[in-house]
Amino acid sequence: MRDLFTEFHERILILSVNHLFGKGLENLILKQRFAILPEIRRVWDLNEALLILEEWKPDLVIVDYDDQTVDRAAFLQHFVTSDYPMQVLLVSLQDSDRIVVYDRRTMTPDQAELYLNLSQSISASLTEKRVESKGDSMRHFFIVTVLVILSTVLVNTLLNSVGLLPVQASSQANTIDRLFDTHFFLISFLFSLIAVFLVYSIVVFRRKSEDDFGKYVTGSSRLEVIWTVIPLGIVVYLAYLGSQSLAEVRRIDPQAMVVNVTAGQWFWRYEYPDFGITSQSLNLPVNEQVLLKMTSLDVIHSFWVPEFRVKQDILPGENLVKELRVTPTQLGTYTVRCAELCGGSHAYMNSPVVVMTREEFDRWISQELTGVSSDPVARGQRLVTQKGCVGCHSLDGKPSVGPTWQGLFGKEQELIDGSRVIVDEDYLKEAILFPNSKVSRGFAPGIMPEIYQDQLSEQQLTDIIEFIKSLR
Ligand code: CUA
Numbered sequence: 001m002r003d004l005f006t007e008f009h010e011r012i013l014i015l016s017v018n019h020l021f022g023k024g025l026e027n028l029i030l031k032q033r034f035a036i037l038p039e040i041r042r043v044w045d046l047n048e049a050l051l052i053l054e055e056w057k058p059d060l061v062i063v064d065y066d067d068q069t070v071d072r073a074a075f076l077q078h079f080v081t082s083d084y085p086m087q088v089l090l091v092s093l094q095d096s097d098r099i100v101v102y103d104r105r106t107m108t109p110d111q112a113e114l115y116l117n118l119s120q121s122i123s124a125s126l127t128e129k130r131v132e133s134k135g136d137s138m139r140h141f142f143i144v145t146v147l148v149i150l151s152t153v154l155v156n157t158l159l160n161s162v163g164l165l166p167v168q169a170s171s172q173a174n175t176i177d178r179l180f181d182t183h184f185f186l187i188s189f190l191f192s193l194i195a196v197f198l199v200y201s202i203v204v205f206r207r208k209s210e211d212d213f214g215k216y217v218t219g220s221s222r223l224e225v226i227w228t229v230i231p232l233g234i235v236v237y238l239a240y241l242g243s244q245s246l247a248e249v250r251r252i253d254p255q256a257m258v259v260n261v262t263a264g265q266w267f268w269r270y271e272y273p274d275f276g277i278t279s280q281s282l283n284l285p286v287n288e289q290v291l292l293k294m295t296s297l298d299v300i301h302s303f304w305v306p307e308f309r310v311k312q313d314i315l316p317g318e319n320l321v322k323e324l325r326v327t328p329t330q331l332g333t334y335t336v337r338c339a340e341l342c343g344g345s346h347a348y349m350n351s352p353v354v355v356m357t358r359e360e361f362d363r364w365i366s367q368e369l370t371g372v373s374s375d376p377v378a379r380g381q382r383l384v385t386q387k388g389c390v391g392c393h394s395l396d397g398k399p400s401v402g403p404t405w406q407g408l409f410g411k412e413q414e415l416i417d418g419s420r421v422i423v424d425e426d427y428l429k430e431a432i433l434f435p436n437s438k439v440s441r442g443f444a445p446g447i448m449p450e451i452y453q454d455q456l457s458e459q460q461l462t463d464i465i466e467f468i469k470s471l472r
Contacts, residue, residue, distance in 0.1 A: 008034050009060035009087070014042045015049045016064030021093070025062055045069065057084060065092035093216070144200055151192035152185075159184045169307035169330040169355065175248045176309040179241060186234070249310060250325060253289035263314045264297035266345040266401065267391025268336055277368045280385040281352040282336060285361040289327045295320065302339035305353055311339055328355040345392070345401045380467025383460055392448070395471055401447060403440050409469045414441040428465045432456070 012029060014022045022042040029038065041056070043049045046069075053061070160181075168174060259282065260271040270279045284290050294303055296316040303324060304311040312324040338349035356364065384390055392401035403413075411423050416439050421427050430437060435448035456464070 008036075009038050009058075010036075011056060011058040012038050012040045012060045012062065013049065013052060013056070013058040014040065014062045015044075015046070016042075016067050017044050017069050018064055018067065021064050021067075025091075057086075059085065060087050060089070062089045062091055065090045093218070140200075140204070144196060147196045147200065148189075148192045151196055152189045155188035155191055156185055159188060166306050167330060168309070169305075169328055169332065169334060170309065171327040171329050172249045172325075173307070173309040173329075175245045179245055182238070182241060252325070253327070256289040256291040256325060257285075258291050258293060259284075261292050261294040261303060261314070262297060263294065263301035263303070263338070263349075264388060264391070265299065265343050266338075266349040267388035268349070268351040269386070269388055272365075275365050275369065277365065278386045279368070280388075280390065281354055283354045283356060283361060283364055284326075284328050285358045286328055286331055286355050288358070289325055292324045292326065294322045294324065299342050300340050301342050301349070304337045304339040305334050306337070307334045313340060328353075331355050331357065348400060349391070376463045376466040377470045379460075380463035380465070380470075383456075383464055384467060387452075387456075389464075402443060405468050405471045407472060409471070415439060416441050416443075416445070425465055428468060429461060432461065432464065 014025055016022050026040050026042070029040065041052060041058070043052060049061075052058070165177060165180060168177060258273055260273060261282075262269040262271070268280070268282070270282045271277070272279070292303065292312075294312060294314045295318070296314045298316055300316070301314045302311060303314055305326075307330070308326050308328070310324060310326060312322050314322055332355055334353045334355070336351045336353050338346055340346075342349065384393075394400045394404045395406060397404050397406040408423055409428070412420055413423050413427075414420050418441075421438060427438070433450075433453050435450060436445050439445045452461075
């Protein structure tokens, strides 16, 4: 269309009731940067246009072909009968920029007559097409709506049946799962909305022939308002649901039992300050809220029990105690996982959570309290749990950060300098107190801290070694 204006005209008349149409054309013409600016006039009705035509004698007339108020036949008739040189452009925006050019400088009246008929037939076929598609569009809309509803139900059922969520084992899990359900439904709906429209359009509105062009559609304020207001409403509703759920999950029970959780590379330690007990597994009475006060000894870890649904990052630093409240509702054994990449053994940083009845819990507490055994192996076992040794040394032969203790005693061990030692009491003692002096082959020096000289008595050291000796 731009090319049509490269030719210079002195006086240009634009006829359209649409103000934007006229203004847009005027800008387009002025952008051509002619040496002399053409004079441009804009008019809104036919009578005015005819009047100016006679007096002003423009050499180019541009007519809005979509303007229903202009009697085109009468207008064009005027050009055929008049005789001064002039070019006329009939411009349609609705029909893919189709332009009819009528040039009185080069055409005979007969040719112009032909043009008139041509433009009539174009206008006739345009109206026909529009009426036809109006009836069809309701039918398409109805079919697509039904398909979207069906697809939403199907996808939602699918999402709910593949078992994305583990069992709900805490009262907090109910609240969180309500959010999950809402999101699964929205995901299903949005997926269906896009996929159904896409597939339907590909199949039904496939291009039928070479010159089959789609309707040229410009903005629709109604559509824009709809697709802004509805998502806005959904997002506001989700924010409301989210804040309500957060308040519910954090609801405080003043009776809650406190457990201090310590995370470190790579172990979990649970301390029950009410009873003076330290444990390697998190034991909890069912249906009672527990308040976990958590801190880290080294880097950022994250406490996560998927069945409880709640999760909390744990930060190093004495004053950075993070709190998390859980009310277990299902008896059973679950696993605490670390949900923050925290180094080499992050993937193995697990510990059991045992949800038990109140009676079982009381029994466990009293066992722990009276549990100073006369058996050195039992005392050693308790110690290695408390000190967190088992975070790095497995008891069952599994590879870990440090050598496994299973079958370690009496074995011939190769060291990183290539020499060999027999693992006996003296070697174990040295390895615990000065862990970097004789590091086993395949393990990195400097990982195990040299702190146990201050932390372990001679008796405790012997108890630990007795426990290691018992792991055949
Ligand atoms: Cu601790 Cu990952």
